[in-house]
Amino acid sequence: MFRAMNGVWGAPIAWVGRSALGTAGGFGQFGRFMARVGRSVADTRTWSAVVVVQMARIGVSSLPIALFIAAFTGIVLALQASYTFTGAVPLYFVGVLVGKTMLLELGPVLIGLALAGRVGANIAAELGTMRVTEQIDALETLAYDPLAYLVVPRIIAGVVMFPLVVAFADATGVVAGWITAINLLDLSTPEFVRGLRLFFLPFDVTYSMIKAGSFGLAVTAIGSFYGFTTRGGAEAVGRSTTQAVVVSSMLILVLDAFWAVTLL
Amino acid sequence: MSAPAEVRVGLMVLAGLALIVVGTIWMQGWRIGAEEREVVAWFREVGQLQGGNPVKLRGVPIGRVESLALDQRSAGVIIRMSISSEVVLPEDPVVILSPESLFGDWQAEIFPRSRYPFYSYAVSPSVEMLPGYSLPDVSRLTAVADRIAENLAVITDRIDIAFTDETAVNIRQAIDNIQEVTARLTGLVEAQGRTVEDLAAGLEMTTATLNEAAATAGRTFSRIESSIAQGELTRIVENVERVTLQLDSLSRSLGTVTGELGGAVGNADSAFSALNGILTELEAGEGTLGMLLQDTALYRELVTTNTLVQDLLEDFQRNPRKYINLRVF
Amino acid sequence: MSILLEGISKAFGSKVVLDRIDLEVREGETVAVIGGSGVGKSVLLKTIVGLLEPDAGRVVVDDQVVTELSREHLYELRRRVGYVFQFAALFDSMTVKDNLAMGLRRIAGMDAEERAHRTEEALRLVEMEGYEGQLPGQLSGGQRKRVGLARAVATRPKYLLYDEPTTGLDPVTTSVIDRLILKMDEELGVTSVVVTHDMTSAYRVADRIAMLYDGRIRFTGTPAEIQAADDPIVRGFVEGRPELMQESTA
Structure with missing residues (x-):
């Protein structure tokens, strides 16, 4: 029986087995990496000196693209909401939809995905390059813990700055939807604001921030992991970068579902 | 871009925190x-x-x-x-x-x-x-409306039973009887009047009352007929109550007169027994009108239904959109 | 006060790179480790500072067993060791001055003035004064190597490890680097290990030469001894005659 399997099904079954082992191994490797990063957090002297620079790069520099995405999302949400609500639902529900959707889902997730491309790829490429050009080894020989110097400040910056970027994005999306509602739809400011406030709970903001923080952790940790573990040359850096973007995007969606199940 | 990283990060952190706090407060509608x-x-x-x-x-x-x-x-x-x-x-x-x-x-x-x-x-x-x-919210209101509908159905049924053609004939007969009794009493009093003048005065008053009662009853019952069509249920109850009261006082007055006349008005006995028969019939709930008067459950239902309808109407007046929207969806 | 390797083995997957290596570098001495590309010379160098952990064996530096040190003690030891990378491994995002200051910042109690002084001194040593504000991308390969060397010596280490210091450089720059290595020995009195496959360079800088071949130390001796060696493998490598090595293995 096993011989028959070897003959016809051997290759695909082996592939599944290898993939499973590879995935499990990857999780294990990532877990060990994060455990080491956790230990390196204690080395505050090393990372505190550079964390501000990373906050500027990850947070401040990401604002323009985040606000751009959020503004257009807000506009589209308002238009599509009014298109969907034709007659059946009071038009002030455009405000409900824009507010709730921006805060709970599109704000954190779209910005998270965009920053997975921007920040995650950047980190993976930068650390990958530093790895293959032995700059990480050089840090070690200069008595720096490279995790504390390179990874910890990026992850902290991600966890702190993503929520702030998303907060600005949420606000921009809502304001864009609002402006769209007054100018392009037959809706007044009091109506839109009524809808906006109708089902609003302060927890919506908390939820948005929790999501954004976890996405910040995911993007920076995955980017750091793939960059840090790059082996080889320029091609390997490219591969790490792609993997970092793909995996962190997937992780964002998984986390999105996770928070929806656990927090709502 | 010329500002150092610390300044840019600091500005963004402060602005972001302020935005989160003020935004949350504003979204909650706080001034x-x-x-x-x-x-x-x-x-x-x-x-x-x-x-x-x-x-x-x-x-x-x-x-x-x-x-x-x-x-x-x-x-x-x-x-x-x-x-x-x-x-x-x-x-x-x-x-x-x-x-x-x-x-x-x-x-x-x-x-x-x-x-x-x-x-x-x-x-x-x-x-x-x-x-x-x-x-109550919408689902509970629906349940209440359902109960109201049931009660209305029961009332309608009972009214159907209570007011048949026979009932109308009976009531008319009762009124005729009362008029006949009155006529006989008048005759009787005329015959005996001179000897019992002070009693006659009382009897005259009674007669007037009886007449009025009869007239009222007549009006009431004709109104009942029309009111069934109009659905003025509360007024039916009130009127019926009033009729009952008046019939009651009538019977009491008659009792007094009877007592005072004593045996002198013995020939009136047959007339009184006829009237009593009618009253007993009414009180025993044999007649259908009696049934309406005696059935306390029905009365209670009428009252609760009335309250519920009032609640519903008030709510409807305050929140007409709720019911209008219901139709929209 | 020396570097001692005892029975070092290292394999990557099924590929055995180092197979029970024993090597001693005495104080003040410069040892060149030679061998073909990919024989594990760099791996050997990295095990000395704990960048790579050997599968077996012991590394003793400055009387401390590197393989058994805690993280803190390892970083402590690394402050006494300078490492010159093959492609300099300068931090791209930092100026030459900042690259040099990186190591100096780890020395407790050193103020900015002292750091500036040390930076200047190290750059003068490698003859790169005036390049403080440049970024690594603006430098040539030879200049980068010199800055890399300056970064390694700025902390005044007792040990210097060179990974292919002259690879990819023109002969003139090569001799400049070689002279610098000798200068470090003379002026700083450091103990050095130079990994190279450039025999000219090895002869110039080394007190002793160790040849790594097939995961083992094939030969150890002074430059004069290695030139007189009979071993066809050693001769083939030293004289650049692969046919000798092939005959031997066949």
């Missing part, structure tokens, strides 16, 4: 800087009210619901609201919770108790807490 005060109300239950729902006075939003908490000491719910401190609450204020729209959002409205005196407000265990009443 920043406005003086507010707390109002606490006590409820038996609170429907689907949530923190953040608006508090209104005469339809104007004046604040929001801060928190809901189960009262541990008694089976109730304590609601804390903050309202603008400029707002003056009405005399003997009560808080009524109701759906603001069909989509599940609720509101707390403050009224003077006199506006809706019939609601059974929860009596708050403490003076500082306003009494509260939570209106």
